[in-house]
Amino acid sequence: MLWYLTIFTSLLAASVLADKQRRQDGTDPTQPVGTNPISKFETKYLGQQNPNNSCSHRDLGFTGELQGKWYAVYGDTLWCASGVTDPASDPAGFHGIVRDAVSLMTDDPLVVVDLHLNDDTPVRHQLQFVPFNTAWGEDNTYGFGGTSLFETANGAGGVFYLVNANDAGLKGTGVAKVELVNGEPTVIQRFGDNGYWWPSDSTPRYGDVAAFRDPRSDYVYAWGGAPTSITDSIGAQYVYLLRVKAADAYDLDRYEYWWGPDGWKMGQPLTEFGAQRAVAWFIGQGQLVWSEFYECYIFVHLSPGGSDVLLRTATSLEGPWTPDVKVYTATPIDGGLTYAGVAHPYLNPSGQTLIVSYTNNNHIELLKVTFSK
Template sequence: MLYYATLFTSLLTGSVLADKNQHESKLTKPLIQTRQDETDPTQPVGTNPISRFETQYLGQQNPNNSCSHRDLGFTGELQGKWYAVYGDTLWCASGVTDPASDSDGFHGMVRDAVSLMTDDPLVVVDMHLNDDTPVRHQLQFVPFNTAWGEDNTYGFGGTSLFETAGGAGGLFYLVNANDAGLKGAGVAKVELVDGEPTVTQRFGDNGYWWPSGSTPRYGDVAAFRDLRSEYVYAWGGAPTSVTDSIGAQYVYLLRVKAADAYDLDRYEYWWGPDGWKTGQPLTEFGAQRAVAWFIGQGQIVWSEFYECYIFVHLSQYYSLHTLEVKLPSIFDAPSPGGSDVLLRTATSLEGPWTPDVKVYTATPIDGGLTYAGVAHPYLDPSGQTLTISYTNNNHIEVLKVTFSK
């Protein structure tokens, strides 16, 4: 997930998830949802129209001009082109052009990166390359700011790019200070500079607008530019101050008109039964203010085929250790993923959402983590097919789902 994806790697130690993966696989089990209150708006409602489909595994996604291991890769559109925003991007050894041939060890990394999508979901073009020879590697997309106490170990995992106005765009991201914990969720302005999406401004006195201790981590679950309206929506997990194992898994929603995305006062917050409130961030947390519970980080699309919204995500598994300590700290949080690729639907972005339908079960690579459902709707505007990618132990795997009625 937006912060889970960067928790277990470190520039200082060169760890690439192996030890954590071994530990998590012994401690996790599926969580059985026991809350059956019919007034809970986060419970699934109705029938999912996705019932007939075929799923084809396409392969692993890699760049054609660089070489690295990466996670996330959430897609978004800017000036007619689609880009993917990745989390931890671990460079392959010098001269290696195929990630499958990479040698063991740590060869350098950045905490997030951006790439141009192509007509082939298995091929991307990396942006912001350095001067390494003979193979260039990606540079940081969201810049760290030493004036705010940040350094190159900070994580800035981001969800989808979205277009704002005048050819510019935006990006939700979560500032992860590693041992010091999560700082907050923010928005960055993105502009095309020399043809590459470039973060030109981060908003907030400390580089974020929503402190993680007191407000939801907006954007860490999903972000979506709804072309059926003027709005950008962002879903975020509970504040870190919510420490009970149930309450910590609720997901909250905000929206803003895309043209107003750089103005904090214009943001609207979903207060459940009380509807949208402009400029009034949530101060109450729980089922009645939430829109979902215990979902993996993912991506939302509008389906012309089904005439509804589809949320793509992977199943969640819960750490037994978390249940024992009842503390959603960044190192004892729920594991970021199960192995099932899931689709749920809704006719309104506020919900309610239907039950999930499983379209694929991934096989974890080397016992690693699978997480972060990503949609590629630009490949088929009709919606009869939906190409999906997800992270499998720092590899991006790709599926194509063909629907029928």
């Protein structure tokens, strides 16, 4: 997902001026409102996450639940060299890659079980999670950056993903149907004539910023950045929202789009863009969780182009959101990028602690944040 960070980094200098301008006119509903209840906390660095049955470098790792188990969806997954069991011992060079992968979470956030392994010996490596389709002009170099798995109905699930054609640009975002096959989440169908529903040049990239199965309603929500045709430094950083009842996730006509002051409109994708239709501005990829401890939603993300791990809160998924609270500042590994905040709520349903992970130069690092009032 380096393209995402490149866009953010290149526009970071413009953000300060843009923020000042928007605050002056007082018409931007994406601006922070109120007081963040997260004021007393302790943060502990836990270490790096690795699989117990394979070996690779990876990014993202957004978590989601399917049939009572939690899984992580990763982006670029770089295989380690043959026979290497510890990523820290991996020699320099390219040893193979898949553009996304899925793993089973365990009770230890530092340990995952990789799924869909190939026949490499002596160490097996992960295969692609969202498959490419040559009939749509795709090949094994295409990226399929995905966010959280979500449960739909009758034991099935879904995942949002972004089709990235590399030098040819971003194609669009779509939804895939996921079922457990031999006990492993498996993509069995991608929707849309070209494998996606929302073209990147004319609609927001829904699901690429975040996706969330709301435990307090019947809905799945997905946040997406502005269409790629919007290139000005302010407009390109707005984030838009859609939702769908989980049981209807495979039916495009049942999706509802947030039109700001005009509320939700079913089957009517946005045709107007800007502050009044958006729900956020200049945020990193992240993940949401309902906090029983604070009785509100928490959005976990990293400062765009920076290394601060941030938490903001809201009582409604449409916003408004409180100001961010910084809970940690990561130290980039070898000068690399830090991005993609991830929540692990299944490890403590009470919400008094929250395990957070993020990508640090293709390593997944974890924190434990303990809250108090």
